Amino acid sequence: MYKVILYYNFHTIEDPEAFCRAHKKACQALNLFGRVYIAAEGINGTLAGTAEQVDAYKQYLWDIPGFAPTEFKEDQTDYVPFVKLIVKTREEIVSLKTRETYDVNKEGGRHLSPEQWKAVLDSDEDIILIDVRNDYETRIGHFEGAIRPERENFYDFPEWLDEAGLDKNKKVLMYCTGGIRCEKFSVLMKKKGFKDVNQLQGGIINYAKTVGDAHYKGKCFVFDDRLTVPIEENQEQPLTNCEITGEPCDTYLNCANPDCNRLFICSVEGAKKYDGCCCEDCMKSPRKRPLDPDNIYMPTRKWYQYFDEKR
Ligand SMILES: [Zn+2]
Structure with a gap:
């Protein structure tokens, strides 16, 4: 058995290049596979290895000053769903390409635990539920009733928001795969005047692990060779069709x-x-x-x- 982890932490890294070099060495020493991106604003990664290797990595990251609060979404697999290790620096770990500054730790939305999230969806409160993932991700699975903007890139979302004409006084709930995209999009929505912005802590992956499949239909797109993981238990039919033949399919x-x-x-x-x-x-x-x-x-x-x- 192997473990796959997905994580991010917005914590300022003074020298991303030096941090990246040290990080790559540590990952190589642990024989991990996957992808890690490092920027001045923090770290975002998905890695896989044996339980021992992955646990050693988690401890390594937690031991770096400022990274102790990093939360990991974990999954088990019977193979390592990556063929190589990529550790590199980028301008931003996730980007809306708006040239604005996003202080996600101060300006973001309220994080709802999976239980709190489910409680809102269980209630009949009038909310705006937004899936902030890309078009092809949302098709194979999503929360029931979510607005799916059908955009090809995350950085197309600011334009979508400007055109969508949503009620800024309504309660907003947003979600993505592991939570990172909501960190920035919630800041943007608040800057645009939305009053009550909420985001799913740890994304769909954490929700499925914690409370199961309530209100969720289908599968979830993931960033490794598995491509999808099941979320809805006993799913009977794919939510999508083959784009060529039209038959039910979500591969x-x-x-x-x-x-x-x-x-x-x-x-x-x-x-x-x-x-x-x-x-x-x-x-x-x-x-x-x-x-x-x-x-x-x-x-x-x-x-x-x-x-x-x-x-
Ligand atoms: Zn083509």
């Missing part, structure tokens, strides 16, 4: 045209029909990857890059 495929590389919902039949591509145009690409009919859903590693650009 992702990266378009085999590397210049497109779009993640789309695709059945085995659909993959065979378009040779692993998302559309007929992509099939014409001279750089198209060959489709292995026995391993249609083999991760291409390209999806990391695809997703990270959009998050």
Whole structure:
């Protein structure tokens, strides 16, 4: 058995480059796989390894001054769903590309525990429930009744918010996979004048671990080779259909045209029909990857890059 962890912490890092070098060495020494991003505003990562390796990493991070409060979302897997380790610096660990400053620790929304979140959804309180994940993530699973803005990139959300015309006096509840995107989007909503902004502590992953699947339909997109994890117990039908054949399906495929590389919902039949591509145009690409009919859903590693650009 292996553990997969997902975490972030907005704590100022004075010298991100030096922090990154030391962090990479520590991860390599522990033989961990996954991705860690480091910026002046903090750290965001997803890593996998044996329970001992992962637990040693958690302790390593908690021991760094300022990082003791880091919360980890944990899952068990029977394989390590990464093939390499990437530890690198970025401008921001999650970006809305607005050039505003986000003091997430002071200006963010109220964090609701999974129990508090469920209590609000159980009640008949009139709320605005927002899924702040990207379009392709929300399709395979989401909280019932959530507004899903259908945007391809997280940084498209400020524009969506300006156009959505939501009632600023209503109670807002927002959620994402592990909580990090809400940290910034809640600040933005408050800056825009929303009075009662709330966010799900630890995201869908933490909610599922804590209170289960109440009010949630379907699966959850994750940032490793599993691509999805089940959330709704005894789910009978996928929420989505194959984009090529139209049959019920909630399996992702990266378009085999590397210049497109779009993640789309695709059945085995659909993959065979378009040779692993998302559309007929992509099939014409001279750089198209060959489709292995026995391993249609083999991760291409390209999806990391695809997703990270959009998050
Ligand atoms: Zn394509």
